[in-house]
Each structure stands twice: as C-alpha cells, then as structure tokens.
Amino acid sequence: MEELIRRATEAREAAYAPYSGYRVGAAVRVGGRVYTGCNVENASYGLTECAERVAIFKAVSEGARVVEALAVVVDGPDVARPCGACRQVIWEFGPRARIVMGNVDGRHEESTAEELLPHSFGFDGFRPASGGD
C-alpha cells in the first residue's frame, strides 16, 4: 500500500480546490495498473468532483471494473474520510478493496468498503464489480 499512498499524495498536487482549499489525492490499483485522481472544484459548487471518484471513473472509463485497493490522502490533522457519495461508488467498483485513508504527515488508517458503507444500497441479486461486464 506504500506505493499507492505515495501516488495519492502526488496526485493531490494537481488538486483544483480554490474554493475550499481542501486538497485531496487518490489512487486506485486495478490489476497491475494504478489510476490517480484529485478533487476538481467548480464555481458552481455542486459540480465539484471528489478525488476518489475521479480516480475510480478514470479506471472504469478505461475498461477496469474491480478496484483492489484505494488510497486517499489529505493534509490537516485528520486522515481523509471519503464522503457518502464516494462510499457508494467505492462499494460499486471495489466491494472487497483494501482502503487506506491518510494524511500528508504519514498518518493512515485502513478500512473496508463494508465498514465505510454498512447496509449499502444495491440491486437484489447483483454483486457489484464482481468482474465480467
């Protein structure tokens, strides 16, 4: 996970966060590949995209489906805490992913999609991101 944390920390450098000043970086591993993301804000605040979703959607848009690990990094005293929308997207594409939430001072905590989003929404009988299509 060290490599993924490093990639998330680097990705944070590109964060576009002039409104909140809260810069977030994320990295996901799928197979042998790593996809990174940062938060991208907008003057119309609701259009903001979180770092985790940028990284996951980059991966999915290139044909990946099953996220095996995700790292998300912020600065500040606490580690990164994915928002509710990101938790739902993590559940869709990485239900069994290792998740590390960190900060730039080197603190990190590990969690799972299940811990982040218990009692999650999903269609009956459908296992998210189990491979295939």
Ligand code: THU
């Ligand atoms: N943000 C993320 O990038 N990921 C999260 O999970 C939480 C929030 C971003 C969105 C916005 O640019 C800034 O943090 C403040 O909410």
